[in-house]
Amino acid sequence: xxxxxxxxxxxxxxxxxxxxxxxxxxxxxxxxxxxxxxxxxxxxxxxxxxxxxxxxxxxxxxxxxxxxxxxxxxxxxxxxxxxxxxxxxxxxxxxxxxxxxxxxxxxxxxxxxxxxxxxxxxxxxxxxxxxxxxxxxxxxxxxxxxxxxxxxxxxxxxxxxxxxxxxxxxxxxxxxxxxxxxxxxxxxxxxxxxxxx
Amino acid sequence: xxxxxxxxxxxxxxxxxxxxxxxxxxxxxxxxxxxxxxxxxxxxxxxxxxxxxxxxxxxxxxxxxxxxxxxxxxxxxxxxxxxxxxxxxxxxxxxxxx
Numbered sequence: 001x002x003x004x005x006x007x008x009x010x011x012x013x014x015x016x017x018x019x020x021x022x023x024x025x026x027x028x029x030x031x032x033x034x035x036x037x038x039x040x041x042x043x044x045x046x047x048x049x050x051x052x053x054x055x056x057x058x059x060x061x062x063x064x065x066x067x068x069x070x071x072x073x074x075x076x077x078x079x080x081x082x083x084x085x086x087x088x089x090x091x092x093x094x095x096x097x098x099x100x101x102x103x104x105x106x107x108x109x110x111x112x113x114x115x116x117x118x119x120x121x122x123x124x125x126x127x128x129x130x131x132x133x134x135x136x137x138x139x140x141x142x143x144x145x146x147x148x149x150x151x152x153x154x155x156x157x158x159x160x161x162x163x164x165x166x167x168x169x170x171x172x173x174x175x176x177x178x179x180x181x182x183x184x185x186x187x188x189x190x191x192x193x194x195x196x197x
Numbered sequence: 198x199x200x201x202x203x204x205x206x207x208x209x210x211x212x213x214x215x216x217x218x219x220x221x222x223x224x225x226x227x228x229x230x231x232x233x234x235x236x237x238x239x240x241x242x243x244x245x246x247x248x249x250x251x252x253x254x255x256x257x258x259x260x261x262x263x264x265x266x267x268x269x270x271x272x273x274x275x276x277x278x279x280x281x282x283x284x285x286x287x288x289x290x291x292x293x294x295x
Contacts, residue, residue, distance in 0.1 A: 064205045080259040
């Protein structure tokens with residue numbers, strides 16, 4: 001088999017714009033290089049959930065709109081009652097795929113490599129919440145939206161998985177490749193009013 | 198803006214949802230149903246003025262289907278209940294003539 005081409009971020013063309021976005025109190029970075037798997041397991045199948053949890057280094061979150069970070073450095077995002085997005089460092093993708101598939105073999109599940117389907121943008125800084133509020137209808141106030149909250153919603157009309165990672169606040173916005181340049185450009189524009197000088 | 202309580206994700210704006218038409222329409226057996234019965238199944242809907250049982254799907258969220266009772270006059274979503282369960286009584290169902 002021919003060697004797979006090296007992965008290239010769908011946002012590569014915006015690298016200069018992202019690096020040059022010197023807004024006061026908010027930064028936008030491309031974190032697209034990442035392994036991502038869509039994992040579906042029947043929530044009643046406790047053994048399959050336990051088996052997957054053992055590989056991932058932490059339980060798959062069962063509470064809607066939450067995410068969990070495991071001891072192995074995997075981020076597990078709740079997508080539905082029987083569906084999760086498992087993400088990890090890009091270089092661990094193949095190994096994670098093999099071990100998960102091996103461990104769940106013979107059990108009713110679906111494991112799909114969606115690494116190349118999404119781009120991930122990290123928006124961070126004291127102004128990050130204000131930037132998101134311009135395009136998101138959900139209540140992003142800290143009383144309602146805390147670290148490890150993870151929702152699927154629309155941001156500037158693009159479907160995204162929005163995950164708050166810390167109190168700064170920092171967010172990771174996972175969006176389909178085809179929307180990523182549009183969304184990054186929209187975010188850069190939304191950040192423009194906080195630009196220094 | 199109508200806010201709908203997704204049974205999984207919580208209150209979300211209507212624009213995140215897809216409307217799925219009237220709920221509880223059983224598919225008849227095509228082998229034993231005449232054309233009129235099949236036509237009823239395909240095209241005839243109750244279209245009430247008042248409480249209506251309907252299907253919704255959280256398209257931009259968890260992508261799960263559920264049923265809802267909605268008042269077609271006030272546009273209030275009265276009750277959310279799982280697919281496959283019978284239609285519950287709506288608050289004020291009788292008063293409005295169902």
